Amino acid sequence: MTTLYRHEPFTDFSQKENQEAFKKALKTVNKEWLGKEYPLIINGERITTDAKIVSYNPAKKDEVIGSVSKATKELAEKAIEAAATAFETWRYTKAEERANILFRAAASIRRKKHEFSALLVKEAGKPWKEADADTAEAIDFLEYYARQMIELSNGKPINSREGEYNQYIYTPTGVTVSIPPWNFLFAIMAGITVAPLVSGNTVVLKPASATPIIAARFVEVLEEAGVPKGVINFVPGSGSEVGDTLVDHPKTSIITFTGSREVGTRIFERAAVVQPGQQHLKQVIAEMGGKDTIIVDKDGDVELAAQSIFTSAFGFAGQKCSAGSRAVVHADVYDAVVERVVEITEEQITGNPESHSTYMGPVIDAASYEKIMGYIEIGKEEGRLVSGGTGDDSKGFFIQPTIFADVDAEAKIMQEEIFGPVLAFSKVASFDEALQVANNTEYGLTGAVITNNRAHIERAKQEFHVGNLYFNRNCTGAIVGYHPFGGFKMSGTDSKAGGPDYLTLHMNAKTVSETY
Numbered sequence: 240m241t242t243l244y245r246h247e248p249f250t251d252f253s254q255k256e257n258q259e260a261f262k263k264a265l266k267t268v269n270k271e272w273l274g275k276e277y278p279l280i281i282n283g284e285r286i287t288t289d290a291k292i293v294s295y296n297p298a299k300k301d302e303v304i305g306s307v308s309k310a311t312k313e314l315a316e317k318a319i320e321a322a323a324t325a326f327e328t329w330r331y332t333k334a335e336e337r338a339n340i341l342f343r344a345a346a347s348i349r350r351k352k353h354e355f356s357a358l359l360v361k362e363a364g365k366p367w368k369e370a371d372a373d374t375a376e377a378i379d380f381l382e383y384y385a386r387q388m389i390e391l392s393n394g395k396p397i398n399s400r401e402g403e404y405n406q407y408i409y410t411p412t413g414v415t416v417s418i419p420p421w422n423f424l425f426a427i428m429a430g431i432t433v434a435p436l437v438s439g440n441t442v443v444l445k446p447a448s449a450t451p452i453i454a455a456r457f458v459e460v461l462e463e464a465g466v467p468k469g470v471i472n473f474v475p476g477s478g479s480e481v482g483d484t485l486v487d488h489p490k491t492s493i494i495t496f497t498g499s500r501e502v503g504t505r506i507f508e509r510a511a512v513v514q515p516g517q518q519h520l521k522q523v524i525a526e527m528g529g530k531d532t533i534i535v536d537k538d539g540d541v542e543l544a545a546q547s548i549f550t551s552a553f554g555f556a557g558q559k560c561s562a563g564s565r566a567v568v569h570a571d572v573y574d575a576v577v578e579r580v581v582e583i584t585e586e587q588i589t590g591n592p593e594s595h596s597t598y599m600g601p602v603i604d605a606a607s608y609e610k611i612m613g614y615i616e617i618g619k620e621e622g623r624l625v626s627g628g629t630g631d632d633s634k635g636f637f638i639q640p641t642i643f644a645d646v647d648a649e650a651k652i653m654q655e656e657i658f659g660p661v662l663a664f665s666k667v668a669s670f671d672e673a674l675q676v677a678n679n680t681e682y683g684l685t686g687a688v689i690t691n692n693r694a695h696i697e698r699a700k701q702e703f704h705v706g707n708l709y710f711n712r713n714c715t716g717a718i719v720g721y722h723p724f725g726g727f728k729m730s731g732t733d734s735k736a737g738g739p740d741y742l743t744l745h746m747n748a749k750t751v752s753e754t755y
C-alpha cells in the first residue's frame with residue numbers, strides 16, 4: 240500500500256540552516272563531483288570511447304563539469320539491440336516491482352538532494368531556487384509515475400455480459416528512445432526516462448549534449464535502485480550525428496522527445512516512415528517550444544500582474560518552454576504595469592548562480608548567447624528598449640534581463656521563441672483584442688490571465704488556446720500531479736507529462752474476453 244502522492248516540498252532558502260546546507264553541498268560538488276569521466280552504458284557494459292562530450296559551466300566557461308564518452312552510429316544501434324533483447328524479460332516483470340525501483344531511486348536522490356541541485360547550478364547555471372525546483376520535480380516524476388503504474392496495473396473497468404468476462408489491460412510497447420533537452424536537465428530527463436521504464440518498456444537515453452553529467456549520475460541511481468542491465472542504456476551523442484539512427488531504427492517503438500520545434504517535427508516525420516523489417520507504427524511523444532503570453536485585463540491587480548510577468552519572463556533567464564516572453568496589457572493599466580515590471584527587474588542581481596543572492600544566472604552556451612543578443616538587436620528596431628539590452632560573455636554567458644515596450648503583436652520578438660531573458664510588451668484596447676493577440680502564434684503551450692472579471696475568466700477558459708492556462712499567477716512552475724503539462728499547436732503532442740493519462744501513451748491497451 241503506497242501513501243498518497245504529494246509533491247516534494249521546495250527548500251526555504253530564507254532559512255539560515257538551509258543556506259548553510261546548500262553552501263556545503265556546493266562545496267562537496269566542487270570538490271568531489273566535478274571533472275569526472277563517464278562511460279556509455281549498453282546492456283550493463285561500460286564502454287569508453289576516445290571521442291568525448293565535455294560539459295562546461297555556463298557561468299565560468301572554462302570550468303569543466305565532467306565529460307562523457309560519445310556514441311557512434313554503431314554504438315547507438317547496439318544500444319537499441321540491447322534494449323530490444325532486455326524488453327523480452329522486462330515486459331513481464333510485475334508493475335509493483337518496477338514501481339518499487341522508482342520509489343528507491345526517489346529516496347536515493349532525496350538523500351543527496353542538495354548535491355544534485357548544486358550540480359544543476361554548476362552544469363546549467365541555475366540559481367539555487369530553480370535548481371531546487373528542478374530536483375524536486377525529478378523526485379516528483381519518480382513518485383508520481385510509480386503510483387500511476389500501480390493504479391493502472393489492473394487496467395480499467397469495462398462491461399462484461401452473462402457468460403463472458405472482459406478485461407481492459409495495459410501492456411508495454413517496446414524499445415523507447417528518450418531525448419531530453421538541457422533546460423530541465425534533471426526533471427525532464429528523469430521524467431521521460433522513467434515513464435517508459437515503469438510502463439514496462441526498455442530505454443535508450445540520449446542526454447542533451449550541453450548537460451550530460453546529471454544524466455550520467457541519474458543512470459547510476461537507477462542502476463543502484465535495481466534497473467536490470469539492458470533495460471536502461473545510456474548513449475550520449477550529438478543529436479545531429481546519432482539522432483536519426485535512434486529514431487529510424489526498426490526496433491524503436493516509442494520516441495519521447497522534449498526540445499525545439501525544429502528537431503521535434505523532424506523526429507515526427509522520420510518516425511512515420513516504416514523501415515524494412517519494422518512491424519509496428521512508432522509512437523512519438525513530442526513536447527516542443529512555446530511563446531507564452533500573460534494577459535493583463537483592465538481591472539487586473541497591477542502589483543500581481545507585474546510580479547507574475549517578471550517571474551514568468553526571467554526565471555532561469557527565460558530558458559523555459561513555459562517562459563512568459565509576451566505581456567499583452569490593457570491600455571488602462573499598461574503604463575503602470577510596464578513601469579512596475581521594470582522597477583522589479585532592475586532590483587535583481589544577474590551573476591554567478593553559486594551565490595545565494597543571484598536571481599538570474601547565465602544562458603546555456605555561446606550559441607544561445609549569440610542568438611539571444613541577435614534578438615535583442617531586432618527588438619531595438621521593433622520596440623522601445625526600457626530595461627537591459629546588454630550582455631557580457633567574457634567569463635560566462637550573461638545577458639541582462641531585457642524589456643521592450645510598445646511592440647507590435649506581429650513583430651518577430653512577439654512571434655518567435657527567443658529562449659532567453661527578453662520580454663516584449665504589447666498594448667491592447669480590449670479583452671477581445673488581448674485574446675486575439677494571445678492566440679496569434681503557432682505555439683500553444685502556457686498562458687496566464689490577470690483579471691478580476693469572472694466573465695473574462697470563463698471566456699479565456701474557452702478561447703485562450705494553450706495546454707496550460709493559469710489565472711492570477713505566473714505561467715511557469717507547473718507541478719507534477721497538480722498541473723499536468725503539455726501544449727497544443729506546434730508546442731507538441733499535448734502528452735501532459737505528470738498527468739493521469741501520461742503512462743498510457745507508453746503502453747498498448749489490450750482487450751481480453753473470456754467466455755465461460
Ligand code: NDP
Pocket residue numbers: 418419420421422423427445446447448449476477478479481482483486497498499500502503505506526527528529559560561656658684725726730731
Ligand atoms: P533541441 O531540440 O536543440 O535539443 C533537444 C534534444 O534533441 C537534445 O538531446 C538534442 O541533442 C536532440 N537532438 C538534436 N538534433 C537531433 C536529431 N536530429 N534527432 C534526434 N535528436 C536530436 O532543444 P534544446 O535542448 O535546445 O531545448 C530547448 C527547446 O526545448 C526549446 O524550444 C524549448 O521550448 C523546448 N522545451 C519544451 C518543453 C515542453 O515541455 N514543451 C520543456 C522544455 C524545453 P544534442 O544536445 O546532442 O543536440
